[in-house]
Amino acid sequence: MTAAPAVLASVIAATLWLSGLLAVSVRRRVPLSTLLAALALFSVAHGAVVGRLVGPSDVPWDALWLASFLLGHAGIAAFLVTMFPSGRPRFRGAAIAGIAVFGGGLSVAGAAAGWESSDAFQPPTDVGLYALNAYPVVCLAVALAESLAAWKQSSHRRREASLVFAGLIVLVVGGPVYGFELSVLGLTDFVGTNLAVPVAGVLFALALWRANPLAFRGRPAPSPEIPWELASGAYVLDEARPTYAEAAFLAATGSQPALAIASSAGRRPELAGVETVWLPPGERCASVLAATASEFLSRHPRGAVLIDDASYAVVHCGLATVDAIRSIIRAMPKGASLVVSLQKLTHEERQAFRTLSGSWISPPEFHVALAAILRARLGTSDLLPRAARMWGKRPQDLAVSEVPALLDYVRAVLQELRAPSDRAAEPGWAQVSEDLGADLERFWRTPPTQMMARTIVPAAATFEGLGIVKASSVSEVVDSVMEKEPQPPLGEAIREAFVASLGPAGDPVFRRVLRKLRKETSAIDAEDLSKVARLADEVIADFGGALDVVDAGQDLVARARRLQARLAGLAGEAR
């Protein structure tokens, strides 16, 4: 009786303990299952060697050892192929199946030929034994090649690739190298085993833990109030804030499971009810990002993932983040959606993201576009910050789903402004309200993929042909439009109000008011408006006293009231 069975039993125990630990802690199902299968097969092979040493002789220990030993190495190759997926999934699956089938066939042939565990990694005497030695070596070579390719191609996975490579070297040393040395030394009991399996398993486990996906359940997002739909695919949104990225994500989810991957900053209210995970800081960030998104989409092939703040991964891992997102896009099932927000990235960093194979969208900054619509229809965008303040927000924090509420607010305000006006002005207010409502509605219903500048400010022909523009450009163009069509000076606006309200008599009444005020038209400023209103009342009263027709007097009172409303409106704008 030698110590070999006890040593092998302890190796089996260590391997099984590690397998249990992996099973409860690692969330990447496919690589985990291949690694667990490989570790289990190695344990069976070790158990078969122990059985051959101390067990009953009528059990086919060598056949059991042969199948588990060969397929254990195939499992290691499969682990590497699934751990660092590259190329087409179908090709990967075929490669794994081919290796496994060949191993199975070799096991059957070996069992028929009477191969024993003591033949492993020994100088071969026939072609069959050559195959017995070559097959595990080829499997380990495939695994080594995969780890080196991953190291070279995926900058965000270099640490994991290094750990896996070290694990494979340990397996090579503990298998083919020591298998040969042990028999020369006369320690034949250990031939056909690999005592380094637990050590290699620990290194593989470290690699898996390092890029372990964040925990998720995969529940659907709440029904979004987004009026457009988005086809599945990858979308990269170049915007200062993730307003459209979040809307696009909510539009893409439908009733499918959705996951938002956020940075360490606080939860955004727009994502309330959406399952959210937070990236860890440090150099694991990009690996965890890629692993989480890929695992989520592989479990929910019609699901949607939002990368809310790619800048967080860029801060921690640099442009390896681009490689990480590229690997997600490559592995994405056809019906899945991925939305990436490029907020808080520099120009150079955003350029690096241009290499991704997704739809690139540069929507205008949301609140700037809303302000442009309000200014185009009302001449001012003051209502926007007022509405936002009412909801405890800043204009830049408004979400796409809040446009209907904004529309209601604007209509209510216009209705309030309408009250002090009169019937003569009513059609104008109604038209403004209708046009503004239509513009906001059209803007709200336009997906960012079809966002043109004229969607934002349709009234201004100047915008036609600009194409998709950045918020800053819209702001500049809107400013320039306003400069080209300046509002009349206050004095002229007051004169127009007099004429519009009082008819032909408006001009002489206005001139009398100016004389009483002792100012020129161009010298009138906002502070004079209250005096103008008071003097207008006095002049109109004088003027009305001269009329002896009752109806004419009543009409003048109505006109005077209309004038006061217009002057009050001008005072409001001047404020």
Added chain:
Amino acid sequence: MASFRTREWTIRYVLLFLISVVLVAGFWFHGTFYELGLYPLLLVGGLATFLVLLTLQAVATGKPFRRRPRWSLSLPRESVGRGLAGTQTVAIVSLGASIPPAGSVANVVLETDRTVARMKVEDIRRCLAEDLEESDAVAAGFKGLEDFRGVWSRGHARDPQEILVLVQFQLEAHK
């Protein structure tokens, strides 16, 4: 106390001696087995010894090698309020600043070349200047957001959409 230290040292050096014996035995065996010449043995053996010593050092200290403060973070005074008082947990720096990676231990150089503290960088994130929160400004040593804006924009106008970098840290030693 002294006996405890003696026992610890004894165990440590006995283990080191045993590992050295195993290494020498391994070199002798493999050198004989594969009939290695002197130079290949020196090369392979030297590499193996080097790796084993590095691993032992990491295991003994319980710290990865990168935890030593080989990094430094140079902070202008406006990054941490008006000075590093020891209560700050956040530094607000410009986008172009060189920042040690999260998890690293770095020497803090405050305006001058003199190291004033050692910190462990816990997190780094970006933030638009106009999105900075009151709690961030207070954590950085300012009285509030207005105080930060006053100090930050002193001397030159700042873009509200400027991207700032918030370094969350924990002071390990304050000099």
